[in-house]
Amino acid sequence: MTFLFFFVFAGFALAGAVGVVVLRNPFYCVLSLVVHLISLALLFLLLEAQFVAVAQIVVYAGAVMVLYVFVVAYVGGGDKPDQLWGAGPRQKALAIGFASLIFIELAIAILGTALSALGTEGAKLSANYGTPAEIGELLLTDYLLAFELASMLLLIAAIGAVALAGRRGGIAEDEGNLSPRHGVVHTPSPAATGSMAEGVSGYGVTTPLPDPQFEGRELQQPAREAAEDDR
Amino acid sequence: MTVNWYLLVSAMIFTLGAAGVMIRRNPLVILLCLELMLNAGNLALIGFSRMWGDGAGEIFAIVVMVIAACEVAIGLGIIVALYRRRLPVDVDELRELHG
Structure with a gap:
């Protein structure tokens, strides 16, 4: 029975890995990696490592892959068809050659070991192995x-990611220049319409909320996205 | 199933990941292929842990997962920064590291 499970899960893991390498659209690559990670977690279960299997599904297939999906949705863009296989057949052949060499070396190491x-x-x-x-x-x-x-x-990685991807010094020059068609005009809702801001602050029940932050970056974000979609 | 089989699957996944890193030119997909290689390492670690019946290999696998998460956070941060600066998201065109 373990035999059957092993081959099914290993087959899915390998199929997912192949999908990551050959699929054209990065979004499908991410989904393929999710399949791979889940079948790998099942392989961990076959190896009795229950905790690592659950951590693999929650942390990897859950959190990390969601991060990937967000970035793929933000950056988008599959490889262009003519660029799919890199800089031509020579590089492809070299890459596959090196990969086969790695595999042969690993196989020798595994099968020829003493x-x-x-x-x-x-x-x-022991009874509590993997718990x-x-x-x-x-x-x-031991591993404190x-x-x-x-x-x-x-x-450090979290701080680094914010420092890298965060926007410093407000909105850049070119990002503020939107065409008037896409510019969002902030139209304050009429007073006493039961908005959440009114409920929270009690301010603006009779006067429209002068909300300075809305004039700036907050509202330009969707407008910028729209402008980029339009390009 | 003997531990050999798991190691063989791990070697195949590692090879596929390495081939992907060398073939693809979209940095997002290259990061995904790096994940493949790290996971192949994890599978081997868990296999060895099972072989000895000792939990140390599982601790190593968890630490590898932490490192993979850090690598993803930084790598995706770099890709988003590239996209913000209107640079091409293509490793062949990003030959220079000047800001």
């Missing part, structure tokens, strides 16, 4: 330093 335990199903497992209890204990005892460093790394 590590006889590789040919077994693995050692006898959150075991992972938590290991993380807070790695755990803390990983959290620092995540913090």
